[in-house]
Amino acid sequence: MTRTITAGNPISGGSLVSSGNVRVRAGAKTRRTSRNMFLAVAAIVMAVFVLVGLSAYAASIQHANNELIQENEYLQAEIDSLRSQIIEETKITKVEEIAKEEYGMVYQTSENCIVINENEEASSNLAASIKSEAYN
Numbered sequence: 283m284t285r286t287i288t289a290g291n292p293i294s295g296g297s298l299v300s301s302g303n304v305r306v307r308a309g310a311k312t313r314r315t316s317r318n319m320f321l322a323v324a325a326i327v328m329a330v331f332v333l334v335g336l337s338a339y340a341a342s343i344q345h346a347n348n349e350l351i352q353e354n355e356y357l358q359a360e361i362d363s364l365r366s367q368i369i370e371e372t373k374i375t376k377v378e379e380i381a382k383e384e385y386g387m388v389y390q391t392s393e394n395c396i397v398i399n400e401n402e403e404a405s406s407n408l409a410a411s412i413k414s415e416a417y418n
Contacts, residue, residue, distance in 0.1 A: 370376065381387040388394065396411050 396415060
């Protein structure tokens with residue numbers, strides 16, 4: 283049994299196209315084509331929006347990365363400055379100056395040294411020598 287579709291579709295104008303045993307309206311093909319075209323355009327528009335969004339996200343990440351690079355450069359400069367201060371403050375001349383001025387230290391001389399005789403008993407003689415030097 284063959285079915286036929288009658289003409290008279292007000293949208294497509296009613297022309298019929300034969301496709302095997304079933305007749306399909308020509309307007310249905312154009313609707314399908316236009317729908318496929320719409321879907322293709324919508325997919326392209328969505329792809330463009332995704333690309334723009336990813337580009338904006340990449341730009342924000344690059345901006346944050348640049349800020350971190352600047353902060354690292356600042357911190358590295360501060361570290362270098364502190365290292366040079368440490369080197370300057372630990373020079374032997376600076377240490378000697380602080381020892382003399384702040385702690386009253388002096389270089390050893392024969393006048394400020396105590397000679398310990400190895401023949402005498404060390405523990406009592408040392409204590410006695412220090413005691414006599416302290417109270418004299």
